[in-house]
Amino acid sequence: MENLHLIYYSPALSTKNIICAAAKQIPLPIIEHDITQGIKEPIALSKADFAVFASPVFAGRIPAMAADIFKTIKGKNTPAVIMVVYGNRDYDDALLELKDISSKNGFLPVSAGAFIARHSIFTKVAEQRPDNSDINKITEFIKKSFTLAQNGNITKELKVKGNTPYKTPGKIPLKPSGTYKCNKCGVCVAACPVKAIPADNPKKTDKEKCFSCARCIALCPQHARKFKGILFKIAAIGFAKKVKLRKEPETFFIN
Ligand SMILES: Cc1cc2nc3c(=O)[nH]c(=O)nc-3n(C[C@H](O)[C@H](O)[C@H](O)COP(=O)(O)O)c2cc1C
Ligand code: SF4
Ligand code: SF4
Structure with missing residues (x-):
């Protein structure tokens, strides 16, 4: 080979x-x-x-x-x-x-x-x-x-x-967004596979385009993008319990 x-x-x-x-x-x-x-x-x-x-x-x-x-x-x-x-x-x-x-x-x-x-x-x-x-x-x-x-x-x-x-994939309602730590470096804007992050305000997310892949979170040098909000916190606790084995x-x- x-x-x-x-x-x-x-x-x-x-x-x-x-x-x-x-x-x-x-x-x-x-x-x-x-x-x-x-x-x-x-x-x-x-x-x-x-x-x-x-x-x-x-x-x-x-x-x-x-x-x-x-x-x-x-x-x-x-x-x-x-x-x-x-x-x-x-x-x-x-x-x-x-x-x-x-x-x-x-x-x-x-x-x-x-x-x-x-x-x-x-x-x-x-x-x-x-x-x-x-x-x-x-x-x-x-x-x-x-x-x-x-x-x-x-x-x-x-x-x-x-x-x-194959299983019909369910929609994932959770979408990440930016925090005050964002310095507009543009890394996430360029890295998002579906261009869901606006260059002029990378704290925002186009929720229609975003498929929740977490790439922006993984690549942000400032750790400024996150899934957040009460819905996310509740889902995270429930999910962790369900899959702990x-x-x-x-x-x-x-x-
Ligand atoms: C949108 C989305 C859906 C996911 N669905 C599943 C799933 O069905 N089952 C599972 O065990 N993990 C699921 N995961 C977790 C990923 O498969 C896992 O974290 C994987 O390591 C991500 O790979 P990556 O780091 O290369 O993106 C999901 C993650 C995301 C972002
Ligand atoms: S990668 Fe992080 S710091 Fe850079 S623009 Fe995106 S959210 Fe802001
Ligand atoms: S989670 Fe993925 S699709 Fe959504 S904004 Fe971040 S990089 Fe783009």
């Missing part, structure tokens, strides 16, 4: 951090494709490449914007690994959805895994994840995946957890 292509969508950076840490285990030159804010040129890979697709789970699905971009990425019998990262609630149909997208586009998934990271909205949930135990499991997963891909002859279809029709990574291999 010639190159390892990391193709990821990662608004709040956990997915990116996980996939980049995992990639260090693979002795191939790395080409990164961060699709969080769209792609400038089409991505088309060959049989000699090795692809890792990674996405967070939003409302049990691949975020709609990410799914639309993943659907444009083409392989040619290219071996692939499918990864989703979620905030300790559930990954529902997201892993199956991403596997299906890549299979339809010429990729041959050898493995798939669902891993846990801090919840990017309710940040007290899975706050310390991924931890050492997670990292060890991710490392083992990626090493085994690489061995399977190197062996070639991928004739079986990978089976993963999930259902069709620790979830463990789940992995699937072609054989």
Whole structure:
């Protein structure tokens, strides 16, 4: 194999951090494709490449914007690994959805895994994840995946957890906004995947456009953007109670 292509969508950076840490285990030159804010040129890979697709789970699905971009990425019998990262609630149909997208586009998934990271909205949930135990499991997963891909002859279809029709994602009414700490640096304005933050007043948010991805919060150097308000506080307490049982990574291999 010639190159390892990391193709990821990662608004709040956990997915990116996980996939980049995992990639260090693979002795191939790395080409990164961060699709969080769209792609400038089409991505088309060959049989000699090795692809890792990674996405967070939003409302049990691949975020709609990410799914639309993943659907444009083409392989040619290219071996692939499918990864989703979620905030300790559930990954529902997201892993199956991403596997299906890549299979339809010429990729041959050898493995798939669902891993846990801090919840990017309710940040007290899975706050310390991924931890050492997670990292060890991710490392083992990626090493085994690489061995399977190197062996070639991928004739079986990978089976993963999930259902069709995929879950209908619920709308998320929570939207972040800025605080007095904002110095109008413009980082969030440029980074928002859907341009929901006005340049002249970055404390505001266009609530119609915003899909609550938490990227502005993760990237603001002043820690000035937040989910706030009484509704958010109540939701955060209820959610944390509901998902307090620790979830463990789940992995699937072609054989
Ligand atoms: C809009 C939205 C919806 C989410 N839905 C889920 C979900 O259905 N299940 C879950 O366990 N975590 C959910 N999460 C948490 C993320 O999947 C998790 O924090 C992930 O690590 C975010 O990845 P990122 O840091 O790369 O953006 C959601 C987060 C956001 C922002
Ligand atoms: S990144 Fe933070 S400080 Fe910069 S404009 Fe946005 S909210 Fe303000
Ligand atoms: S304004 Fe909304 S869509 Fe834009 S980065 Fe922030 S949370 Fe994401």
